Amino acid sequence: MKIGAIAGITFKEAKRDRILYLLFFFAALGIAASRVLAILTVGDRVKIIKDVGLASIAVFGVLMAILIGTGLVYKEIDKKTIFTLLAKPLHRAEFILGKFLGLVLTLFVMTSAMTLIFLAIVYAHTLKIEAGLLIAIAYIFLELVLITAVAIFFSSFSTPILSSLFALAFYLIGHLSWGLELIIKKMPPGTGRTLVRALYLVLPDLENFNFKTEVVHALPIPPGIYLSSFLYGVCYTAFILGLAVLVFRRRDFI
Amino acid sequence: MKTPLFSTRPESPRAKGSATVLLVVFLLAAAAGFAALKAATDKVVRAKLPGASIIYIPSGKFLRYATFGYRALAADLIYLWAIQYYSTPTIDDRFDHLDHVFAIINELDPRYQDPYEVGALIAVQEARDVRAAFAILDRGAANNPDQWVYPFNAGHVALMTLKDYPVAEKYFEQTMKIPGAPEFVERLRANAIFRKGDLKTSWETWLDIFQRAPDERTKRIASNHLYNVKATIDAVALEDAAAKYRERFGRLPADLGTLVRTGFLREVPKDLDGKDYLYDPATGKVRTAISPWRR
Numbered sequence: 290m291k292i293g294a295i296a297g298i299t300f301k302e303a304k305r306d307r308i309l310y311l312l313f314f315f316a317a318l319g320i321a322a323s324r325v326l327a328i329l330t331v332g333d334r335v336k337i338i339k340d341v342g343l344a345s346i347a348v349f350g351v352l353m354a355i356l357i358g359t360g361l362v363y364k365e366i367d368k369k370t371i372f373t374l375l376a377k378p379l380h381r382a383e384f385i386l387g388k389f390l391g392l393v394l395t396l397f398v399m400t401s402a403m404t405l406i407f408l409a410i411v412y413a414h415t416l417k418i419e420a421g422l423l424i425a426i427a428y429i430f431l432e433l434v435l436i437t438a439v440a441i442f443f444s445s446f447s448t449p450i451l452s453s454l455f456a457l458a459f460y461l462i463g464h465l466s467w468g469l470e471l472i473i474k475k476m477p478p479g480t481g482r483t484l485v486r487a488l489y490l491v492l493p494d495l496e497n498f499n500f501k502t503e504v505v506h507a508l509p510i511p512p513g514i515y516l517s518s519f520l521y522g523v524c525y526t527a528f529i530l531g532l533a534v535l536v537f538r539r540r541d542f543i
Numbered sequence: 544m545k546t547p548l549f550s551t552r553p554e555s556p557r558a559k560g561s562a563t564v565l566l567v568v569f570l571l572a573a574a575a576g577f578a579a580l581k582a583a584t585d586k587v588v589r590a591k592l593p594g595a596s597i598i599y600i601p602s603g604k605f606l607r608y609a610t611f612g613y614r615a616l617a618a619d620l621i622y623l624w625a626i627q628y629y630s631t632p633t634i635d636d637r638f639d640h641l642d643h644v645f646a647i648i649n650e651l652d653p654r655y656q657d658p659y660e661v662g663a664l665i666a667v668q669e670a671r672d673v674r675a676a677f678a679i680l681d682r683g684a685a686n687n688p689d690q691w692v693y694p695f696n697a698g699h700v701a702l703m704t705l706k707d708y709p710v711a712e713k714y715f716e717q718t719m720k721i722p723g724a725p726e727f728v729e730r731l732r733a734n735a736i737f738r739k740g741d742l743k744t745s746w747e748t749w750l751d752i753f754q755r756a757p758d759e760r761t762k763r764i765a766s767n768h769l770y771n772v773k774a775t776i777d778a779v780a781l782e783d784a785a786a787k788y789r790e791r792f793g794r795l796p797a798d799l800g801t802l803v804r805t806g807f808l809r810e811v812p813k814d815l816d817g818k819d820y821l822y823d824p825a826t827g828k829v830r831t832a833i834s835p836w837r838r
Contacts, residue, residue, distance in 0.1 A: 470585075471627055490578040497584050508590035517587065521580040528573035535566050 291379055295387020296394060303357055303395040312353050313399055319345030320407050327414075335414050339505045342407040343425055347501075350400055350433045351460055354392065358440025359452035361388045362537070382534045385441060389530060392437050400430050424515075425504040431522040432498040436460060438526045442533035446540065463495030497521050606651060618652035625658075629665050638670035642678050649682050656690070659683030663696055673705050684717070691724035698731065708739035726757070730764065737772060742779075746772045770815040771835035777812045777820065778829040784808050785827040795827045 303309060323341030327334035362385070365371040374384060404426050408418055439459045443452035469489040476482040497518040503510050610617040625644050629637055645662035648655065659679055666676035677700070683693035698714030701707045715732035718724045729752060737745035749772060753765035781799060784807040788796045799822045802808040813819060816838065820829045 490581055491574070494581055494584075497581070503590060511587045511589065514584060514587040514589065517580055517584040521577055521584055524573050524577035524580055528570060528577060531566060531570045531573055535563070535570065538563070538566075 291383045292387045292390060295379075295384060296390035299361065299388050299391020300394045303392060306357055308356055309353060309395070309399065312349050312356070313402065316345050316349035316399075316403050317406050319349065320403065320410060324410060335411065336505055338410060338414060339422065340501070342410065343422070343429070343501045343505070346400065346403045346407060346426060347429045347432070349403070350396060350429060351436055353399060354396055354433050354436040355440050355453050355456045355460070357395070358392050358437050359444045359456060360449045361392060361441060362444040363447075363449050363452070381537050385445065385530065385534050385537055389438060389441050389533075392441070393434055396433050396437060397430065400426065400433065419504075421504040421507065424510075425500045428498040428500050428518065428522075431519065432495055435493070435495075435498075435522055435526045435529070438529040438533065442529050442536070445533045445537040459493060460495065463493035464499075466492040466494050467496055493525060494521075606647060610651065614651045615655070618648045618655055618658070621651070622648050622655070622658050626661070629669065638666075638672060638675075641666055641670055641672060642675040645679050646682065649679070649686065653686035656683075656687070656692075659687075659693060660696065663700070667700055667704055673700060676700050689721065689723075691718045691721040691728075694718040694721070695724070695728060698728075698735070702731065702735055702738075706738075708735045711735040712739060726761070730761075730768075733768065737768070737775075742772055742776050746776070766815075767835050767838060770831075770838060773815050774820070774831045774835065777814070780812070781808070781820065781822070781829045782827055785822075785829075789827065795824055797824050798822060799829075 320342045323338040323345070326341055327337040365374065375381065404423075407426075408422065411422065412418060436456060436459070440452060440456045443455045447455065466489065469485055469492070473482060473485055473489060476485060497514075500510060502508070606614075606617060621644070625648065628634070628644075629641070631637065641662070645658055648658040648662075652658075659682065662679040663676040663683075666672045666679060677697055680693045680697040680700075683690065684697075687693065694714045694717040698711045698718060701711035701714055705711075712732055712735040715728050715735060718728045719732065729748075733745060733748040733752060736748055739745075746769065749765050749768045753762060753769060756762035756765055781802070784802045785795055788802060788805065788807050796802055796805075799808075799811045799820070803811055811819070814831055818832055821832055822829050
């Protein structure tokens with residue numbers, strides 16, 4: 290109940306944030322610009338529209354999660370409103386979870402709005418709604434949920450600028466960690482390989498949520514990966530939120 | 544009943560401790576969960592689009608501006624990626640954009656030497672695309688006019704792989720004009736001229752090398768080649784005369800002296816060492832008594 294109340298307030302607060310609308314404007318512009326880019330290509334125009342549209346939803350969604358998420362907890366501390374909140378019968382874990390769910394709700398609304406614009410443009414070209422695109426967007430949203438947790442985790446102990454940098458680094462690492470797999474394959478067995486393998490398992494693998502290529506090219510997606518990727522996202526998000534609660538519980542605001 | 548984690552009552556040190564333990568256990572369980580799920584997800588084989596990862600790579604000219612001054616670093620990173628990419632045999636059509644990928648690296652860092660050589664090597668040995676190799680090496684030569692290795696490698700590819708001897712001669716000639724080029728390049732050029740079939744120029748070139756030879760070894764190599772060129776010229780003349788003899792008499796001559804006696808030759812030439820050539824009356828073929836390389 291208290292978590293819901295905090296989430297509702299966070300949602301209202303995020304709604305008033307101008308940066309949200311600025312990012313949404315650029316996301317919509319990016320999706321619409323895919324139409325212009327498609328004109329420049331020779332061949333399959335719809336492919337360009339899908340590629341650019343999905344990329345716009347993903348990139349601007351991540352920017353929303355990072356730029357708003359990293360300020361959420363910090364603002365409460367900076368404006369001293371945290372004292373009023375924590376003086377009430379409210380646990381810090383509830384505060385963190387409320388903030389997280391509020392931003393997730395905000396991102397859900399924004400992702401839905403971007404999806405509507407995107408699907409409208411695709412529909413204008415193909416005269417059909419492709420369910421596959423919704424799958425790709427659903428997993429983009431799952432990625433945004435994880436990034437939100439990361440942004441709130443960093444926000445619980447650092448400044449917004451540093452938190453943004455850390456969260457962005459997390460995002461980049463998440464999309465590049467597959468490179469470690471190549472290194473592992475080329476390393477001889479031993480301690481070094483075991484360490485790199487451990488690092489590979491611990492570092493985020495955001496490519497698990499990336500179904501854009503398969504969807505755009507109508508490639509078959511193994512059914513098993515839907516569940517394992519979903520559970521991976523849920524577990525990693527839970528882990529990051531747990532860390533955020535652990536850090537936030539130990540913070541002293543005086 | 545509320546768990547210690549969500550309790551709103553003032554926490555006793557004991558309760559706080561147990562909540563922390565609970566949280567740590569939760570974290571460990573979550574970490575074990577996502578690590579296991581990652582391993583499980585990796586086992587699922589996802590469809591791959593061969594070459595799809597590079598179709599959007601823009602030209603190096605554009606990237607030069609997009610890298611904000613980190614051109615050399617961008618070249619390093621793309622080169623490292625290219626090495627991994629081209630050594631992944633599961634990507635069937637990975638060689639489709641080979642020249643384009645190396646052109647990007649070359650444009651970002653024109654003085655970076657390795658990509659020219661490695662790119663050309665991949666093109667010849669892996670992609671079997673000699674034209675791409677020439678394109679990469681030509682860029683190397685254009686961007687590094689002081690480096691003889693690029694036209695030399697191109698000449699080597701033309702001589703050994705493509706067996707296009709005029710092209711090989713052109714590249715070796717280009718190499719010889721660059722200061723620091725090794726002296727053996729002019730011998731490779733002379734060999735290319737010989738294989739091209741221009742025996743007169745080949746003789747003149749080897750003779751020039753023989754006369755200017757700085758040491759006994761080079762003199763001996765040039766001498767062997769001169770022997771080979773003369774033997775080839777003589778064999779062509781002798782076999783041509785034997786063929787004309789057969790046209791008139793309906794059979795090959797029994798020996799080379801017959802060609803002189805019947806007026807097809809003024810004299811029977813001897814090899815560079817003054818020895819007779821060996822003639823096979825069954826085939827009309829002429830060869831030297833010893834190998835030119837074992838004199």
